[in-house]
Amino acid sequence: MTVLAVDVGGSSFKVAELEGHRVLRSARVPHRSEPADLDALGDLLGEWLGAPAGREPARAAGIAVPGVVDEHGVLRSVHAKVGYLVGLDLHRWFDQRLGLPVAVDNDARAAGWGEYVAGAGRGAEVLLTVTLGTGVGTSLVVAGQALRDRAGHRGILGGHVRVAPGGRRCTCGGTGCLEAQASGWALPGLLAERLPQHPGSRLATGSGFADVLDAADAGDVLAVALRDELVGWWGVGIAGMCALAGPDVVVLTGGLAAGAGRYLDHLRTTLADLAWDTTALPELRVAEDVWASATLGMADRARALTERTPL
Ligand SMILES: [Zn+2]
Numbered sequence: 001m002t003v004l005a006v007d008v009g010g011s012s013f014k015v016a017e018l019e020g021h022r023v024l025r026s027a028r029v030p031h032r033s034e035p036a037d038l039d040a041l042g043d044l045l046g047e048w049l050g051a052p053a054g055r056e057p058a059r060a061a062g063i064a065v066p067g068v069v070d071e072h073g074v075l076r077s078v079h080a081k082v083g084y085l086v087g088l089d090l091h092r093w094f095d096q097r098l099g100l101p102v103a104v105d106n107d108a109r110a111a112g113w114g115e116y117v118a119g120a121g122r123g124a125e126v127l128l129t130v131t132l133g134t135g136v137g138t139s140l141v142v143a144g145q146a147l148r149d150r151a152g153h154r155g156i157l158g159g160h161v162r163v164a165p166g167g168r169r170c171t172c173g174g175t176g177c178l179e180a181q182a183s184g185w186a187l188p189g190l191l192a193e194r195l196p197q198h199p200g201s202r203l204a205t206g207s208g209f210a211d212v213l214d215a216a217d218a219g220d221v222l223a224v225a226l227r228d229e230l231v232g233w234w235g236v237g238i239a240g241m242c243a244l245a246g247p248d249v250v251v252l253t254g255g256l257a258a259g260a261g262r263y264l265d266h267l268r269t270t271l272a273d274l275a276w277d278t279t280a281l282p283e284l285r286v287a288e289d290v291w292a293s294a295t296l297g298m299a300d301r302a303r304a305l306t307e308r309t310p311l
Contacts, residue, residue, distance in 0.1 A: 001054075002024065002052060002056070004100070005296070006298070007107060008063065008064060010033070012029060015295075042093075060306045061100045061101070063104050066135070074087065075087065101305045103298060103305055112127065112139025113300060114292070119288060125142075125143065126141070126248055128238070128247035129141075132252060134255075135159050135179045136158065136182070140155040161178050162174065163237050164176035168181055168189070171185070184208070194225075201221070230256075239271050243275075248283065252290075257290045260286045
């Protein structure tokens with residue numbers, strides 16, 4: 001049986017058709033955060049249903065969104081860029097447009113579930129997954145269950161743990177949240193402040209975290225400082241989450257984890273420095289495909305829908 005999975009990102013919809021955990025095909029649909037983009041997504045999914053990559057058309061779908069999803073699968077709050085999705089009934093949209101049942105969830109929780117069932121988190125007793133991307137998302141899987149609640153908040157708001165009270169201003173209205181100190185969206189602000197003091201730096205206002213890692217490897221002073229600062233904050237945030245939840249495995253995923261091999265030792269050292277008991281440190285792993293975690297998770301949720309619904 002095949003299913004469709006969609007991960008709603010700030011610049012594209014990541015779309016995949018899967019059989020089991022195997023991706024049969026995948027695509028990206030541009031997302032300028034306009035309602036019309038949903039039509040383009042619907043067109044592609046409709047084409048795929050009409051010409052299945054597997055033996056038969058997909059029987060269900062799953063969609064991961066960057067926001068809080070309540071127990072009914074309705075978006076309650078989202079990243080500002082996709083604000084048009086708030087209140088949209090995605091169950092109705094998938095039913096009317098494609099005739100498919102759909103599972104809807106927060107993208108960080110979806111990523112954690114994907115890593116648990118099909119990725120680097122397999123076999124964990126307590127799995128903490130940290131998505132380092134535009135923002136910082138978290139999720140916990142405990143004894144085979146992804147933590148969730150009626151309001152949709154449980155486990156996912158680790159990016160808004162206050163690691164630096166009085167620190168940088170956050171999109172949530174607070175200051176010093178983990179993602180305000182260290183995330184994809186925080187990086188341009190940090191660069192704008194620091195670049196004037198480093199006229200010789202290879203970095204520029206539009207540099208991304210991959211550029212920072214490259215420049216740091218080449219010895220660029222500003223890049224080394226920024227890399228170490230971001231990784232240091234992630235260490236503080238993750239150490240706090242570990243003290244509370246006691247995961248045996250921590251998985252990093254998301255775009256800023258793409259080069260994690262280059263800073264993993266620093267992160268491990270920070271976690272060890274801040275740990276209560278260094279003999280019980282979690283195993284730190286990186287997703288095999290940092291772009292696929294959420295679609296893997298939503299594909300599994302979609303399959304579960306078909307098991308529950310009588311044919
Ligand atoms: Zn915040």
